[in-house]
Amino acid sequence: MQFCRATSHKLDGDPIYKTCDKYMDNEQFGSKLALAAFVSLAYQCGAIGVKLSEDTEYLYSHIDDPLLRDELIGSGAKFRLHPMLWGAFKKTNDIS
Numbered sequence: 001m002q003f004c005r006a007t008s009h010k011l012d013g014d015p016i017y018k019t020c021d022k023y024m025d026n027e028q029f030g031s032k033l034a035l036a037a038f039v040s041l042a043y044q045c046g047a048i049g050v051k052l053s054e055d056t057e058y059l060y061s062h063i064d065d066p067l068l069r070d071e072l073i074g075s076g077a078k079f080r081l082h083p084m085l086w087g088a089f090k091k092t093n094d095i096s
Contacts, residue, residue, distance in 0.1 A: 015041055036073040043068045047085055051078040 019037040042048045049058035050068060053076055059068065060082065081089070 032075070033070065036070040039073050039077070039079055040068050040070045042079070046082060048079045048081055051080075053077070 016038075019034060019041070023031075023034040039048070039050060043050050043059070043061055044067060046061050049060045050073065051058045052072060052074070058080065059065070061068070
């Protein structure tokens with residue numbers, strides 16, 4: 001979080017900066033809310049799929065709703081990397 005605050009200029013349109021700034025300045029905005037905000041942003045980017053509860057399927061922004069409100073992401077939510085991103089990571093890990 002300190003990295004976000006260490007920037008010499010504010011990034012007005014950057015949602016990551018806004019979340020970090022909110023977390024650092026507001027005692028009511030705890031780590032669970034910050035994590036939910038980051039999960040929501042990663043979902044929006046298409047990097048992860050989110051399973052909101054045990055009885056739901058994984059949601060992906062390119063198939064389901066493109067936005068996922070932070071307040072929908074509770075403590076029982078799970079997330080996983082998008083399969084294509086996972087595949088890209090496997091290819092970059094091949095050093096041989």
